[in-house]
Amino acid sequence: MNTSKATGAPEGGTRKTARRAKTRERLLDAAYRQFSEHGINGTSIEAVTDDAGFTRGAFYSNFASKEELFFALAERENRLRLENLRERFDDAVAMLGRTGRKPDPELIEEVIADILAAQPENRQWCLLNSEFRLLAMRDPAVAPQFLESSHAFQRELATMVQAALASVGLRFLIDPLHLTRLLINQFESAMQEAILSGAEDAERAARDGVMNTLPSLVHRLTEFHPTDPK
Template sequence: MNTNRATGAPEGGVRETARRAKTRERLLDAAFRQFCEHGINGTSIEAITDDAGFTRGAFYSNFGSKEELFFALAERENRLRLESVRERFDDMVAMLGRTGRKPDPELIEEVLADILAAQPENRPWCLLNSEFRLLAMRDPQVAPLFLESSHAFQRELASMVHAALDSAGLRILIDPLHLTRLLVDQFESAMQDAILSGVEDTERAARDTVMRTLPPLVHSLTEIRSTDQR
């Protein structure tokens, strides 16, 4: 039997795992397109598999339901957003700590603008996540899974926010998770308003809205750590 030299696993198993991962990604990509165009309830499993070029069997070998697929899609989208923030982490810390004192709202605005500019397109994901949130609110079986997915993203983002502020010598006056939820809720609300208003550039409209509120909010909820706290 041929084996993979790096892992010692059978080469056929490695190829099968890679093929399965590729199939899964194509199904997720197809679901994203179909959900954006027709909505979650308006999209059938057949529409997803036809778009991806697979059969229903390929779908059910990877996902148990459309809801399970959506949670996999949410995990992927959240991971992309967290990775974009993580890539900017060192720059974020450097920007916040460059004055040696509590950063003013203008500097915080600069940091937030840098982070938001690196994010993947938010409009389609806002549409899908808002729709799925409503579905979860109506379905008690989906609700706890939706909450855990949302809270897992917020917890990881909160950890990154806390680490960045701490590295810059700053302390958050409230629980970092509560601050993060405020930031996320503000941005989601701004994106929803931008979509509802029908503006052409929803990303820019949402950023303009949050920049009027988030920098002074973050400024008011942070302070320089005292020497005995360092």
């Protein structure tokens, strides 16, 4: 029995929606590669569609412009990184609660190293994010949406970090959002330095650079504040 016909479900519409979603993802994947390698301005719509194996018609049935594609890609990558962090974060931070006091820098270093090691490839994302920022700085019409996208990512990450630390009796001594922005900027700077220096393994070089200062910084800017027993 055809369940779709029996229930009146638009089987053809479902297939069409799934097909369009796959087309959109392939275009986003192609844009990721092309933007990272050639830059936003150096990449044409044809370059993206050729890479994805589609026509311009397929592009315009999913995106109104290259800028819209750009923001869809940024939103997807930010979401993927938050999901990846969320999967690893709680388990990693749980290690900090085992001492029953403020953890020392060595334990914080172990936890941060564990979290960073589980993150997706960041070299390409650093290149792409730099392209996003440059485009926004050059185009006042793009800047507000870029800022909102960046701030939304920072707010969600700050909330996640704050909740994870609170679960083990820790809290930040400064505004969690300000500290989160500081940590993001530090990692981005370390990745840029690794790329510019021509490091053979930019990912490892960036992590090593961050680990020189990040654990002690987090140690100094947190305090042990266990919840009062009821």
